[in-house]
Amino acid sequence: MDTQALKDSWHLVARSGDQVPLYFYSALFLANPETRDLFPVSMARQRDRLVSALGHVVSNVDRVDELVPFLQQLGRDHRKFAVVAEHYPAVGRALLATLEHFLADRWTPALAQDWAQAYGLVAQVMADAADDAAKTSPPWWEGEIISHETRALGIAVIRARLNYQYPYRPGQSASLSYSMRPRIWRFYSFANAPRQDNTVDFHVRMVDGGVLSAALVMGARRGDVLRVGAPVGDKLTISADTPGDLLLVAGGTGLAPLRALVEQVMYEGPSRRVDLVVGARNSRELYDLEALSKMAAEHPWLNVVPAVSHDPFYRGTRGNAVDVALQAWRGQQVFVCGSEEMVQGTVGRLLDAGVPPEQVHFDEFTSDRGRES
Incomplete structure (x- = not known):
């Protein structure tokens, strides 16, 4: 399988933008109308996800150690959509038809064979992961509010x-x-x-x-x-092997997973100090400050610093969360969560300031878990 040919051909196809997922789903639904019920009524976001996922797979097609866990997670997670093994061939046929359409005369028998082989491997990994997961867990849990x-x-x-x-x-x-x-x-x-x-x-x-x-x-x-659905992600998790103290930098509802880390330290015993910087544009967005302040008052190892960036009348710490965090950094492991823009900007500033990359933790796939993405 010529992995470079796969990457080059996908790069050419991706230039057609929104037309690619539009053609793919049209081909899939026309040939297999029963698959339409697997998707939401509005396909706008779904089209974006297809291109993103395919781009990730193709970009890592020659890095098996990175690609396989990603595909296994996709396979396990897609159980909630009622996806079964019988759906994979239909998706594969629609994908090959889409590639042929946009590549035109560049679509050769050798390239078609490479794509068919690559998709077959992808489908097999996902289907096997879904089968294994079905032995130990349901496709989803129900939670009463x-x-x-x-x-x-x-x-x-x-x-x-x-x-x-x-x-x-x-x-x-x-x-x-x-x-x-x-x-x-x-x-x-x-x-x-x-x-x-x-x-x-x-x-x-x-x-x-x-x-x-x-x-x-x-x-x-x-x-x-x-x-x-089943839990995903390990970029923002800690264990007994995670060294040193923690500096947590939250933007908006990106506070959620970092608050969970604070609780973990609280339950496991205060073996490390935790500094939590909570960023917001104005004081009204500090929606969990009362509870966080109470936790800090009860646990001396926890320091909570709310930082407000766009409210000139706020009497507390003013400025962007990353500016406040850099003032507090003294070698801790740094965890960042917020909007995509906030995470990218914060991580860039941290690295520019000399924080070692191995000490900066953030979720690259869905950087802001508290928002629809």
């Missing part, structure tokens, strides 16, 4: 009790679905460490065009049921 608090304009903190034991680590995320927006799944981070009562917290902010976030903030009520 037992608390829904509107903490600020467009921000809600939701607590749900799951129907079965749910194994996850602080710093991880899960995709959520809600009956008001069927077949739409979005990732959110857990805002707490695992509890004995099997409850989980999510911090949800409404975003422009975010149909699920709007439904969760404005429409969800006690007694409603969420579907919760």
Whole structure:
């Protein structure tokens, strides 16, 4: 299999932009209309995801150690869409038809064979991972909402009790679905460490065009049921082997997974000091400050610093979260979560300031788990 030919051909196809996923899904649904029910009513975001996922796969096609875990996670996670092994050939045929259409005379028998072989391997890894996961866990859990608090304009903190034991680590995320927006799944981070009562917290902010976030903030009520996919991600997790103290830098509802890390340290015993910088544009967006301040008052190892960047009347620490964090950095492991823009800017500033790359932790795939992405 000529991996460079795969990369070069995909690069050519990707130049056609939105026309690529549009053609792919048209081919898939026309030839296999039963697959349409696997996708949300609106396909706008789904089209973006297809291009992103294919780009990631092709870019790493020659790095098997990195690609296989990604594909296995996709296979496990796609169980919640009721994807089964029989769907993979249909997707493969639509993919090859799409490549042939956009490559035109560059689509040779040798290239077609390489793509067919590559897709076959991808499908096999995903299907095997899904089969293995089915032996030990359901495609999703159900969680009854037992608390829904509107903490600020467009921000809600939701607590749900799951129907079965749910194994996850602080710093991880899960995709959520809600009956008001069927077949739409979005990732959110857990805002707490695992509890004995099997409850989980999510911090949800409404975003422009975010149909699920709007439904969760404005429409969800006690007694409603969420579907919760399997936990994913390990970039924001810590273990006993994680060295030293922690410096946590949160932007908006990116606070959620970092708050879960604080709880983990609290439950495991204060073996390390934790500095948590919570960034917001104005004081009204410091939606969890009361609870965080109480935790800091009860635990001397925890230092919480709210930082407000766009409110000239705020009497506390003013400035961007990364500026405040750099003042507090003294060799700690740094964990960053927020919007994509915030994470990229913060990580860049940290590295420019001399923080070693191996001490900067952030989630590259969905950098802001508290938003629809």
